[in-house]
Amino acid sequence: MSGVVAVVQARSGSSRLPNKVLADMGGMPMLAFQLHRLRPLGVPVVVATSDLPGDDDVAAVASAAGAEVVRGSEADVLSRFVLALDTHPAEVVVRLTGDCPLTDPAIVAAVVDTHRSTGADYTSNVLPRSYPKGLDVEVIAPAALREADRLATAGPDREHVTPYLYRHPERYRLANHRSGRDLGEEWWTVDTAIDLDRVRGLVDRLGEPIAATWLDVLAVAGRQVVPTPGExxxxxxxxxxxxxxxxxxxxxxxxxxxxxxxxxxxxxxxxxxxxxxxxxxxxxxxxxxxxxxxxxxxxxx
Structure with a gap:
């Protein structure tokens, strides 16, 4: 894909599971595992971390895995994405998060295709969600990202990067990419120590975890959340x-x-x-x- 930059936000300061992006996943730091999985995209990948000394190791892991690194405010994540765009100009910005080690490059490419074919300012696969949590992809037009940076003042809007865009469909053209399945209740993200153990277990059961598709993971994980009688x-x-x-x-x-x-x-x-x-x-x-x-x-x- 040409004209695309993928930006992965990652930091060590998680309140529920500190240093999770540096935890072992498949024999390497979880962030490195995710970055290796993204290589088939064939686009520049930038890790946007904080400028705090505590994130020096995050920056080092990202660089060692072949990613570019930008560093900025810990709380103002939106400004980090604008910095990534400033240093890596592109026609399309992909937002990913470092707590999603099972990110599938094929899903990323599909959401980018939907974004381009619909002429959207903002495209995701979560409004509504049909993929397991942990496969989230957001694609943003640079002009929309920069406008959000100018207009978004609330702390949560800057921390979570994109809410200002998808809360204003009257201002920005939105689009959604669907999986064709009802899997939005499945949980593959790493938020807690329990999540980390579960996702590690899935990775350990995959024959080729770096190359495994999300359907390969689903075949191993199975569907964990199903309707109960009368629900x-x-x-x-x-x-x-x-x-x-x-x-x-x-x-x-x-x-x-x-x-x-x-x-x-x-x-x-x-x-x-x-x-x-x-x-x-x-x-x-x-x-x-x-x-x-x-x-x-x-x-x-």
């Missing part, structure tokens, strides 16, 4: 139309495989509105299921 289950519904306002995420609700309605979230001008169109018998359970699904969701205030 209201939400599966991604219609994919949002690129550029639509409001941005509508929709899920089909079912119980024991029988459709019982739909739920949706509309976002426009940084405000979210929920819509529950579910049989009254299951309405409360559907609301609770949507609340769980959206816990911590950055698109909703």
């Amino acid at each position: 209201v289950w939400l599966a991604p519904g219609h994919n949002p139309v690129p550029g639509s306002t409001p941005w509508r995420r929709e899920w089909d609700a079912s119980v024991d495989g029988v459709a019982v309605g739909t739920v949706a979230v509309d976002v426009e001008q940084a405000e979210g509105r929920r819509e529950i169109a579910v049989d009254e018998t299951y309405r409360a359970a559907a609301v609770a299921a949507l609340d769980r699904l959206l816990a911590g969701d950055q698109q909703l205030r």
Whole structure:
């Protein structure tokens, strides 16, 4: 792919699992493992870490793995991405995070293709999510990234880089890439020590972990989160139309495989509105299921 730069944000100062990006994964630091997996992309890869002395080892690991490194504010991650773009000009910026060692370069390429074919300012595979958590990819137009840097003032918007963009579909053209499967509840990211042990176990069971595709990982991991009898289950519904306002995420609700309605979230001008169109018998359970699904969701205030 030409005209693309992939930026991986990584630091040692995680509150739940300090130094996780330096923890062993497949016989090397987890960050190095992720960077080696990204090599088939054939694009410049930049690790954006902080300028704190505690992240010197992160920078060293990234350099040893063949990545470029930029360093900036620990809290203002958005400014680090702009710095990466300043030093590595590109037509497309890919945002990845260092807690996702199983990032699949084929998914990255597919999201970039969706971004380009739809003429989007911001494209991801998480609005709504259909891949396991830990395979997240965001693709951003440089002009949109720079505008967000100028306009985003709230701390969370700068820490999480892209919320200002996807909270404003009336201003930025959004697009979403789907896996074609209902796997958004699976958890392959490394946030805690338990996650680290689980993902290490998956990597140890892969024949060629650096080259393994996400489907290879799925074959080893299996599906861990499945509906229980009588549970209201939400599966991604219609994919949002690129550029639509409001941005509508929709899920089909079912119980024991029988459709019982739909739920949706509309976002426009940084405000979210929920819509529950579910049989009254299951309405409360559907609301609770949507609340769980959206816990911590950055698109909703």
